[in-house]
Amino acid sequence: MVAVRSLGSVLEQHIAGLPGVLAVAIGRSTDDATVAEINYNAVNFTNPELRTLTAYASDLLRANTQFCHLFDSKATAENLLAGSSSLRLVIKAFPKSPYFVLMVTKASTELKLVLERLKAILMDAQPLLPPVQDAVVSTAQQLLSYARRYAPDPNFVMLRLSLKTGLHRERLEKGSLNQSEVRILYRGVADLLGVERLPIAVS
Amino acid sequence: MLEHLQVDRPRKLVSFWGEPVIFHCHHYNLFLQQTIEDPDWIDGISILRTSAQEIFYSLLHEALTQHRTRDPQVGFQVAAEIFAFLGFGRLEITGTDQGGTVKLYHSHYAEGWLGKYGEQVNRTKPIDHLAVGYAAALFDAVFGELGHYVAEETSCIAVTRGEHCLIQVVPAAVPRRLTPSPRMGQLIDQPQPLPDPKTSVDYDAVNEALWSLPLMGDETGQIRAFNVLLTRMPANFYNRIQYRFLEALRQVNPELLGVGQDLIRESGHVCVFYTFGNIMESVEWESLVLPMIQSDTDWIHGGYAVASSLGWGRWQAVEVTSNQDCRVVIDGNYEANYFLASHPDRHEPACYFAQGAVPAMMNIVYNGKVADKPTLDQAFYNRLFQRGGVFQGSEVKAREKGDPWCEFTAYRA
Numbered sequence: 315m316v317a318v319r320s321l322g323s324v325l326e327q328h329i330a331g332l333p334g335v336l337a338v339a340i341g342r343s344t345d346d347a348t349v350a351e352i353n354y355n356a357v358n359f360t361n362p363e364l365r366t367l368t369a370y371a372s373d374l375l376r377a378n379t380q381f382c383h384l385f386d387s388k389a390t391a392e393n394l395l396a397g398s399s400s401l402r403l404v405i406k407a408f409p410k411s412p413y414f415v416l417m418v419t420k421a422s423t424e425l426k427l428v429l430e431r432l433k434a435i436l437m438d439a440q441p442l443l444p445p446v447q448d449a450v451v452s453t454a455q456q457l458l459s460y461a462r463r464y465a466p467d468p469n470f471v472m473l474r475l476s477l478k479t480g481l482h483r484e485r486l487e488k489g490s491l492n493q494s495e496v497r498i499l500y501r502g503v504a505d506l507l508g509v510e511r512l513p514i515a516v517s
Numbered sequence: 518m519l520e521h522l523q524v525d526r527p528r529k530l531v532s533f534w535g536e537p538v539i540f541h542c543h544h545y546n547l548f549l550q551q552t553i554e555d556p557d558w559i560d561g562i563s564i565l566r567t568s569a570q571e572i573f574y575s576l577l578h579e580a581l582t583q584h585r586t587r588d589p590q591v592g593f594q595v596a597a598e599i600f601a602f603l604g605f606g607r608l609e610i611t612g613t614d615q616g617g618t619v620k621l622y623h624s625h626y627a628e629g630w631l632g633k634y635g636e637q638v639n640r641t642k643p644i645d646h647l648a649v650g651y652a653a654a655l656f657d658a659v660f661g662e663l664g665h666y667v668a669e670e671t672s673c674i675a676v677t678r679g680e681h682c683l684i685q686v687v688p689a690a691v692p693r694r695l696t697p698s699p700r701m702g703q704l705i706d707q708p709q710p711l712p713d714p715k716t717s718v719d720y721d722a723v724n725e726a727l728w729s730l731p732l733m734g735d736e737t738g739q740i741r742a743f744n745v746l747l748t749r750m751p752a753n754f755y756n757r758i759q760y761r762f763l764e765a766l767r768q769v770n771p772e773l774l775g776v777g778q779d780l781i782r783e784s785g786h787v788c789v790f791y792t793f794g795n796i797m798e799s800v801e802w803e804s805l806v807l808p809m810i811q812s813d814t815d816w817i818h819g820g821y822a823v824a825s826s827l828g829w830g831r832w833q834a835v836e837v838t839s840n841q842d843c844r845v846v847i848d849g850n851y852e853a854n855y856f857l858a859s860h861p862d863r864h865e866p867a868c869y870f871a872q873g874a875v876p877a878m879m880n881i882v883y884n885g886k887v888a889d890k891p892t893l894d895q896a897f898y899n900r901l902f903q904r905g906g907v908f909q910g911s912e913v914k915a916r917e918k919g920d921p922w923c924e925f926t927a928y929r930a
Contacts, residue, residue, distance in 0.1 A: 362903045466634050466895075467548070469902045470783055476776045477556045483776055508639035 321350035324438045328431045334420035335428075336401070340439060341368035343375055344412040345451040346459055349444060359418075369463055371405050371416045376513070393429060397421065406432045413443050454496050455489035456514050461503045471506070478502040493517065518602040521580075524728050527708050528849045531728075531828035534579040535700050536572065537752040537851055538603070539828035540732070542745035542795075543629030545788035550626065550646065552780040553758055556773075559765040562646055566668070567695065568757040569650020570657070575698035576751060577658035589613070592659035600651060601738030604748040608738075610652075612686060614660040619652040619668075621645060621682040623737040627675040629746050635675075643673035645682050647754070652684045664693035698753045702854030709848050709922050712835050716818035718809045720825060720833065726805050727826035743795040744893075752828065756855035759869060778869055785873025786880070790901075793820050794881050794893040813839050816882045821845065824874075830854070840883045842928040845875050850923050853916045866915035868923050876910035876927035884908070906930070 321340055329335050329352065337359060339351040346369035353364050374394055382389040394405040402421050406429075407414040415435050417428055451459075458475070465471045476483040479502040481495060491499060500516045523532045531538055553561040580599060581592055593610040600608050606628075609620040621627075626644045634640075643649075649668045656666040665688060672683040714720075732747065734740055740747040759781050766777045796802055797820070806819040814837040824832040831848040847853075852868040860867075881887050884901050891897055901907070907930055914924035 360900065360903055363900070464637075466637055468899055470780065473776050473780050473783070474551070474555060477552070477773060477780065480556065480558050480770055480773065482772055506638075508641060 319438075319442065321439055321442050322352065324435060324442065325350055325352050328434045328438070329417070332419070332423070332427060332431055334423035335417065336420065337364050337367075337418040338435075339364060339368050339416050340435075340443075341371055341414055341416060342412050342446070343372040343414065344446060345456075346372045349413070350439075355418075366463065367403075367418070368416060369459065371403070371414065373463070375405060375407060375414055393432075395425075402428075404428050404432060406436060408436055408440060408443065411443065412446055415439070452489050452491075453514065453516055454486075454491045454499055457496070457499050457503050457512070457516075458486065458489060460512060460514060461506060465503070465506045474506060475499065475502050478505065518598060519731060519733060526724075528704060529724060529825045529829075529831045530701070530704075530849070530851070530854075532701060533603075533749070533751075534576045534583070534599075536576045536579075536698060537701055537828060537854070538749045539752045539755075539851055540747050540792075541750055541755070541788060541827075542743075542747055542792040543625060544633065544745065544791040545784055546626065546748060546750070547630055547633060548787045549755070549759070549781070549784045550644075552777070552784065553762045554646070556766075559762070559769050561762065561765075564758055564761045564765065565646035566650040566653070567693075568754055568761060569647045570654045571650075571663065571695045572698045572751045572754045572757060573651045573654040574657050574663045574695075575700065577655055578663075581658050589659050593655070596651075596655040596658070600648075601734040603750065604734045604738065604740035604746070605648065605651070606734075606738040608648075608652075610655065612656065614688075616666070616685070616687040617656065619648070619655075619684040619686060621648050621684060622680070623739055624648060624674060624682050625739060625746055625748055627673055627682060628739070630675045631678070632746075635678075640675045642676065643670035643682070644675040645670050645673055645684070648682070649684055652686050656686045661688075662692070663697060664695040665689055667693075698751070698757075699855060699858040700753075702753070702851075702859075703857035704854055705849040705916075705922075708831060709846075711833055711846055711848065711922075714818055714833060714835055714837075716815050716834075716837075717811045718806065718815050718818040718822050720818070720822040722809075723806060723819070723822035724826045727801075727823065730801075743792065743799050743801075745791055745795055747792075749828075752851040753855055755870070756852060756859075759852075760856065760859070760867070763869075781869040782873030785870040785875075786877040787898075788870070789820075789874050789877035790881055790885070790898055791893060793823065793878065794885065794887055796823055797881070797887045798890050798893070813882065813888070816888060817843055817878055820878045820882070842926060843875070843879055845878075845925045845927070846922050847871055847925070848922040850916075853923055856917055864918045866912040866923070867917050868912055868915065868925075871923065871925060872910055872912050875925040876908035879908040879927045 325338050329338050336355040337353045340349050348365045348368040378391045396403040402419050405416045461471050462468050479498045597608040606624040607622040611617050649670050653666045653668040657663050667689045668686045670684050766774045817834050817837045821832045821834045830850045834845050836844040850868050856867045908927045909930045910927040912925050914920035
């Protein structure tokens with residue numbers, strides 16, 4: 315009998331025995347989705363928080379790509395390191411793909427070991443990645459997702475945007491707005507964040 | 518200034534120059550203000566400024582009348598002392614009956630905003646709407662009558678990150694007809710006999726201890742206590758801005774009235790989380806309330822003993838089931854006192870702040886496990902909601918609809 319491999323089982327296989335690993339996930343930067351995750355620290359770190367982290371990792375990757383392209387338009391992002399004095403976040407993108415793997419470990423975990431495991435995950439997970447065309451999100455949904463990540467008081471951001479834009483909350487949550495409403499939403503999100511422009515294109 | 522505070526012990530209200538005053542923190546003040554200024558399809562900023570002008574005029578007019586002075590310099594000095602005493606910052610006022618300039622140092626709203634959001638968000642518009650209304654009100658009180666002056670903030674440290682804010686005051690081209698404060702509002706005749714709560718917390722003892730604390734603006738005009746910036750705000754400012762705001766929503770886009778109500782309820786949640794959370798982690802709580810606590814439900818009672826010390830009225834938990842639900846009576850809530858006096862023809866439950874605050878008390882004690890002294894920051898607050906099992910609440914009795922008191926329940930969603 316042959317075991318069916320999944321992205322989850324690939325993650326499990328390659329982080330087994332790695333000391334200090336707290337969470338690992340595979341994300342997709344086109345819609346900030348998490349397609350696989352393992353959370354070893356659910357007491358202090360909820361699964362929704364891990365999904366939020368995946369979305370932040372998408373932002374970091376995008377920023378890193380822009381940074382690299384300033385110097386070399388053909389450059390591809392390598393490992394990306396972030397974190398604090400106690401935690402480390404390592405992100406590695408799948409080649410020519412919007413998918414990436416992120417791993418959260420204690421800062422004391424040996425970086426070399428982490429990079430080896432990430433490399434192995436990339437090799438084994440590559441054939442199992444779902445088609446990217448499944449990941450189409452509307453501009454409105456991108457704007458809402460961005461607001462949830464960066465606006466103050468994220469729990470109330472939908473209520474705030476509903477009042478700011480004059481659009482009913484249920485319509486906002488569905489994200490199916492016409493072009494004129496999307497522009498109003500763009501303005502509302504930008505205003506909440508106190509910025510002129512957002513990194514999301516609106517036609 | 519402390520000597521001008523009057524405590525109405527039976528009703529658990531506090532007044533200052535005839536205006537009911539209550540404590541709230543900068544987290545609540547900023548949340549409520551943003552809710553009102555956000556929708557540019559109603560004139561929220563005008564609601565904030567005008568309401569401040571109306572309510573503070575009543576307070577300042579009474580104060581200056583009691584001081585028996587017509588000297589503008591004395592009037593300016595009294596107005597600046599009151600502003601600082603209440604925790605809004607320091608004012609430097611210059612001017613004549615032709616108008617003047619008000620410099621605002623250590624603005625409660627601007628410094629509160631910078632401390633809370635300044636590293637995250639860039640602000641492009643001035644924030645001191647209350648101070649703008651206050652500036653107009655003080656010129657009204659010193660030189661004229663309510664509505665004779667208008668003011669504008671021309672520089673704000675929340676935008677410039679400079680040394681002080683600047684407000685210009687000029688006579689109104691045409692005096693505006695504004696509505697004075699209803700003062701203490703429609704008070705309860707006498708406290709209702711409520712069932713004795715099953716708790717070892719002595720509400721009255723907590724009240725007396727907290728009423729004796731000299732909470733007032735320091736040399737910067739700020740009240741720094743319990744790890745927050747407090748203000749002793751005229752309750753009718755909150756009341757007026759929240760009911761005017763909701764009325765504007767009702768008139769312009771009634772579909773969004775519910776969103777406005779929800780956000781005001783959430784402001785109650787924000788208040789309890791930050792103010793009560795920090796109070797429950799303070800040395801004052803440890804020395805005053807904690808010795809009375811024998812069970813987890815006593816934390817809820819302790820919270821309401823504190824609430825009824827803040828000038829909000831007679832708040833009392835009458836039933837608390839550990840980690841499940843509670844029933845809370847407010848006999849003479851500050852919101853109802855105002856609403857009954859200002860909207861005698863309306864009969865719907867209108868204590869929106871209390872509707873949010875009551876479930877919030879269960880959330881901070883049972884979901885937030887405040888007894889373990891967590892760090893009360895934005896990340897912790899977000900987690901409280903993400904983890905589910907959040908307490909919800911409803912107002913099941915209301916003086917506004919003829920009940921003898923207002924009553925609220927909180928239960929797990």
